[in-house]
Amino acid sequence: MEQQNEMKLSFPSRSANxxxxxxAVAAFLAQLDPTVEELADIKTAVSEAVTNCIxxxxxxxxxxxxxxxKIFEERRVTVKIRDRGIGxxxxxxxxxxxxxxxxxxxxxxxxxxxxxxFMDKVRVTSRVGRGTAVTxxxxxxxxxxxxx
Amino acid sequence: MAVRIxxxxxxxxxxxxxxxxxxxxxxxxxxxxHTLLVDKPPALVLDFKDVTFMDxxxxxxxxxxxxxxxxxxxxxRVTNVSSHIRKxxxxxxxxxxxxxxx
Numbered sequence: 001m002e003q004q005n006e007m008k009l010s011f012p013s014r015s016a017n018x019x020x021x022x023x024a025v026a027a028f029l030a031q032l033d034p035t036v037e038e039l040a041d042i043k044t045a046v047s048e049a050v051t052n053c054i055x056x057x058x059x060x061x062x063x064x065x066x067x068x069x070k071i072f073e074e075r076r077v078t079v080k081i082r083d084r085g086i087g088x089x090x091x092x093x094x095x096x097x098x099x100x101x102x103x104x105x106x107x108x109x110x111x112x113x114x115x116x117x118f119m120d121k122v123r124v125t126s127r128v129g130r131g132t133a134v135t136x137x138x139x140x141x142x143x144x145x146x147x148x
Numbered sequence: 149m150a151v152r153i154x155x156x157x158x159x160x161x162x163x164x165x166x167x168x169x170x171x172x173x174x175x176x177x178x179x180x181x182h183t184l185l186v187d188k189p190p191a192l193v194l195d196f197k198d199v200t201f202m203d204x205x206x207x208x209x210x211x212x213x214x215x216x217x218x219x220x221x222x223x224x225r226v227t228n229v230s231s232h233i234r235k236x237x238x239x240x241x242x243x244x245x246x247x248x249x250x
Binding site for chain 2: 015016018019022037040043044047048051054055097106107108110111113114117
C-alpha cells in the first residue's frame, strides 16, 4: 500500500481530549470526502480507542496518547492510537464483548466490539507495563463525481 | 448544558444534547441520578434528539440508569434515536433492554 498523506498528534490522557482526538482525525480525513456514516463510524472507533488509553492504559495517572492517521491508495485509511500505559495481559479476553475491568458499572465493555464492527480491521499489540497500540483500518467507499 | 431535565408528575425526561463520550457522560449521569434519587419517578425518558455523537459511553449511561430505575421500581424509555446512535445501541442489545422508540 502506497502512503499518500499522514498526520500525527499527541496529547495528555485527559478525558476532555476525547472529543479533540476524534474531531482532529475526522478533519484530516475530510480530504477524502467520506460519507457522513463513514465519518461517524471512524469517529466512534477513535473515541473508543482513546477512551481505553485514558480509562485503562493510564487509569489514575496522566500520560501521553499518540494518534497517527494515514491515507493510502484506494481510499484506505489507518488510525493508530498508542499509549505507554499498563498494557493488556490478555488481549483476547479484553476484546470479548461485555468484558470490562471497570467496576463502576458505567462502562459497557463494548469498546473493542464497537471498533471491530465499525472498522474493517482492528489490530492490537500490547505489552504489560509498556503500553498498548490499536490500529484501526477502513477502506472508504468510492464516491462518483468527487475525486480525492 | 449537556442535559436538561424536566420533572413531570408521571415521569422525568432527560433531554441529552451534544456529544456523548466518556467525558460528557460522567456529567450527564450525575445530573440525572441526582434527580432520580430525589424524585423517584415511575419512569425515566432519555431523549436523544439533540445528541450529535455517541460512543459506547452512551450505552453505559443507559445501562446504568436502567439499573437504577429497576432499583427504584421504575422503567426507562429511550426516544428520538438517530441511525448512528441506533447502530451503537444495537451492538449492546440495548435496543431490546430499554424501550426504544424512534
